[in-house]
Amino acid sequence: MTCTIIVGGQWGxxxxxxxxxxxxxKDNPSIIARGGVGPNAGHTVxxxxxxxxIRMVPTGFPNVNAKLAIGAGVLTDPEVLEKELEMLKDFNVAQRIILDSNSGVIELKHREMDKSNVHLSKEIGSTGTGCGPANVDRAMRTLKQAKDVESLQKYLGDVSKEVNTAxxxxxxxLxxxxxxxxxxxxxxSYPYVTSKDTNASSFAADVGVGPTKIDEVxxxxxxxxxRVGEGPFPSEMTEEEAETLGVIEYGTVTGRRRRVGHFDYELAKKVCDLNGATQIALTCLDKYDTECYGxxxxxxLSDKSKEFIKIMEQKLGVKVTLISTGPELSQTIDIRNK
Incomplete structure (x- = not known):
C-alpha cells in the first residue's frame, strides 16, 4: 500500500x-485528497x-468507493463547490466529500479584486477566480475559513486525520x-506564477501529511x-507550427488558447529535482507520434517514441512508468512493476 502524490511537471x-x-x-485508493491553490485550476475528466x-472536487471522483478530500491548504469557493456537487450527484460526491475545516474561503470581494487589478488580470494573466487576493487575506489572518461558513458545515472534517489514519x-x-x-x-517564472508553491512538498502540507509518509511522487x-497566459516559455513554437502538428488547445478555466512548445529537458530535470520524482507519467504521446495512438x-510503440522515452529517462534520471496514448483510460501503458 502506498501514499502517492501526483504533480504537474510543466505549466499545468x-x-x-x-x-x-x-x-x-487501477489502484483503488481509499481516499483521494486534493492539494494546490484553489478553483483557479481546471481539470477535464x-x-x-x-x-x-471541475475546479474543486478531486478528479478521482469516478471511483465511488473512495473518500474525496479537500485539504486545509486549498482555497474553497462555496459557489463553485456546490455547483460541482450538484453536477456530480450521480457519483454520490456530496456524501463522500470531506472539506477541511481550516480551508480558506474565497468571497465575492476576492474575485472582484482579482479581475479589477490590472497587474494581475492584464499583465500576469490571472484566472480571475480570487485566489491571489484570498491568499493575501490568509497571510494577513483576515480570511474566513470553511468552518465559518454555514452552508459548508455538512461537508467539514479533519483531512489530515483522515489521510494519516488511512x-x-x-x-x-492518492x-x-x-x-x-x-x-x-x-x-x-516569477512574477508569472500562481499565489503559492505547486510542488509535492507543498501538496503534502496542504493535506497535512509529513514527508516521511510519502512513498511515490x-x-x-x-x-x-x-502554457496559458503570459510568462517565459523557452521552447515555445509559433502558432502556425503548432497547427501544423495538430496541437490546438484551450484552457479549461479561462478558455484562452494554450501556447505550445517543444519538450524542454532542462526544465523537466529541474522539476524532477524539486519534487524528488520517483516516477514519470508521460501524456499525449500520440500527439508527439500519431502512430502511437491508442x-x-x-x-x-514506434522506434521514434521509444527513443524519446529513452532520452527522457537518461536526461532526467527518472523512470517513465505510465504512458498515455489517447484520452481513454484504456489507452494507457502501465510499466510500473516491470
Missing amino acids: DEGKGKIVSYLCE EVGDKKYG IENNENV IEGTQGALLSLFHG IVVFKSYPT MKKYED
Whole structure:
C-alpha cells in the first residue's frame, strides 16, 4: 500500500486528470485528497461519453468507493463547490466529500479584486477566480475559513486525520496536486506564477501529511508543454507550427488558447529535482507520434517514441512508468512493476 502524490511537471494542463483517474481505477485508493491553490485550476475528466470540467472536487471522483478530500491548504469557493456537487450527484460526491475545516474561503470581494487589478488580470494573466487576493487575506489572518461558513458545515472534517489514519491502516492514498511545478510562487517564472508553491512538498502540507509518509511522487509531463497566459516559455513554437502538428488547445478555466512548445529537458530535470520524482507519467504521446495512438503495450510503440522515452529517462534520471496514448483510460501503458 502506498501514499502517492501526483504533480504537474510543466505549466499545468499536462493531463493529470487522466493519470489520476487511471490510478484511481487501477489502484483503488481509499481516499483521494486534493492539494494546490484553489478553483483557479481546471481539470477535464471523461467518464464514458461525458466530460466533466471541475475546479474543486478531486478528479478521482469516478471511483465511488473512495473518500474525496479537500485539504486545509486549498482555497474553497462555496459557489463553485456546490455547483460541482450538484453536477456530480450521480457519483454520490456530496456524501463522500470531506472539506477541511481550516480551508480558506474565497468571497465575492476576492474575485472582484482579482479581475479589477490590472497587474494581475492584464499583465500576469490571472484566472480571475480570487485566489491571489484570498491568499493575501490568509497571510494577513483576515480570511474566513470553511468552518465559518454555514452552508459548508455538512461537508467539514479533519483531512489530515483522515489521510494519516488511512496510511496507518496500510490503505492506498492518492494526493493530487493542481497547476504545474513551473507555476510555483517560489520556484516558477516569477512574477508569472500562481499565489503559492505547486510542488509535492507543498501538496503534502496542504493535506497535512509529513514527508516521511510519502512513498511515490509521480511527475506528469506532456510530450509537448503548453502554457496559458503570459510568462517565459523557452521552447515555445509559433502558432502556425503548432497547427501544423495538430496541437490546438484551450484552457479549461479561462478558455484562452494554450501556447505550445517543444519538450524542454532542462526544465523537466529541474522539476524532477524539486519534487524528488520517483516516477514519470508521460501524456499525449500520440500527439508527439500519431502512430502511437491508442497503443496499450510498450513493445508496440514506434522506434521514434521509444527513443524519446529513452532520452527522457537518461536526461532526467527518472523512470517513465505510465504512458498515455489517447484520452481513454484504456489507452494507457502501465510499466510500473516491470
